[in-house]
Amino acid sequence: MTHQMEIFRDFTFESAHRLPNVPEGHKCARLHGHSYRVTVTVGGPVDPHHGWVMDFGDLKKAVQPLVETLDHRVLNEIEGLTNPTSENLAVWFWDRLSDVVENLKCIQIQETATSGCRYFGPN
Numbered sequence: 001m002t003h004q005m006e007i008f009r010d011f012t013f014e015s016a017h018r019l020p021n022v023p024e025g026h027k028c029a030r031l032h033g034h035s036y037r038v039t040v041t042v043g044g045p046v047d048p049h050h051g052w053v054m055d056f057g058d059l060k061k062a063v064q065p066l067v068e069t070l071d072h073r074v075l076n077e078i079e080g081l082t083n084p085t086s087e088n089l090a091v092w093f094w095d096r097l098s099d100v101v102e103n104l105k106c107i108q109i110q111e112t113a114t115s116g117c118r119y120f121g122p123n
């Protein structure tokens with residue numbers, strides 16, 4: 001019997017952004033910052049010998065360089081993030097991780113304690 005599971009790891013970074021395509025007068029057109037949290041979820045069977053889906057450490061090795069690319073930056077200046085909404089940030093992470101992290105299931109971005117998005121990949 002195999003046990004199907006999802007594992008996840010949280011990463012945080014502090015970045016500034018502005019949203020260029022919001023309606024006139026929208027507060028998010030102004031430069032402002034967030035303490036972002038990205039949660040990366042991977043699915044698969046629990047390997048019976050190791051007792052894990054994958055090593056959390058290997059997941060960190062894949063994601064941390066991307067987080068460092070964004071930390072203490074203005075997101076609009078990062079390639080591929082000219083309109084850095086949570087949704088576009090989730091796609092940005094997915095596009096850079098899906099080839100290196102097997103069975104990537106979800107990228108969750110939290111901009112604030114109460115707002116965020118979950119991306120399950122292209123269809």
Ligand SMILES: Nc1nc2c(c(=O)[nH]1)N=C([C@H](O)[C@H](O)COP(=O)(O)OP(=O)(O)OP(=O)(O)O)CN2
Pocket residue numbers: 019028032084085086087111112115
């Ligand atoms: N679907 C999305 N909507 C909004 C995004 C987004 O990425 N996707 N982003 C923003 C802004 O970045 C804004 O900084 C966050 O918006 P909001 O949660 O409305 O702001 P507050 O935390 O200040 O919430 P209040 O309830 O107004 O205090 C906007 N929308």
Ligand SMILES: [Zn+2]
Pocket residue numbers: 017028032033034111
């Ligand atoms: Zn914002």
